[in-house]
Amino acid sequence: MDVTAIRSTNLQALVADLTRGGRNKRDAALALGMSGSYLSQLLGGKPMGNDVARKIEEAARLGHGWMDREHAATGVRDGTPPTYQVLRMDPETIAAAISLVRHTFALLELEHDNEDDGTPLAFAYEYLMERQEQQVTPDNLIDFSKRLAQKLRGNDENAAQGGNDRGIGGSDRRPRERREAG
Structure with missing residues (x-):
């Protein structure tokens, strides 16, 4: 899988995680620091550049390069998105x-x-x-x-x-x- 496909898959999983509990895609877009329409474009297949990937990682408090790597899915049968580790440094x-x-x-x-x-x-x-x-x-x-x-x-x-x-x-x-x- 190329980096464009990996980023798309990771964004979909991240948005699914951010829209749990009654939140919508607009809320997810705000959490990721972008407009709802831009998020829709990315989810619709618009290629994601390096700058956007890094901004998403920063906004979601993910480790650098998280968007570029495949992540093992957990609970795939119940639709749970892949897990991610938040980078927290004091x-x-x-x-x-x-x-x-x-x-x-x-x-x-x-x-x-x-x-x-x-x-x-x-x-x-x-x-x-x-x-x-x-x-x-x-x-x-x-x-x-x-x-x-x-x-x-x-x-x-x-x-x-x-x-x-x-x-x-x-x-x-x-x-x-x-x-x-x-």
Whole structure:
């Protein structure tokens, strides 16, 4: 199935979900940030571009790219639309995770670029969420640094054995002084 068909199927399922409980397509259109006539055009087969797909995902609080992927249907016999997972991220925890990654890589004397590899940031976010913390403390900095170092060592061992599971990112993580000399 091509992306146009996938987006159409996902939009139909999303609208079905949004029109439950007595709501109509106009209500669904408002929830998705568009006019009722434009929603009708999309449901009628008008191709959906990338910008529209991203706006729908944002309005419906769906993860980036949700409209572009097929989703397993649940309860197909009873007409229940496919399920979707709402992306909810806490801004304070994100800020703390960024700080935690920056401090950890400085403590480990390693280089890292979040724009090149966001996996350590995701790892830090999950770590802080598990601990229900929103600030960097000496305790969580030391603990997270140990966990990240262990995870990075595991990835280095896997690479040395010819594995291709890059786990936490693929950027060059040599200590700063060796990187500058090499």
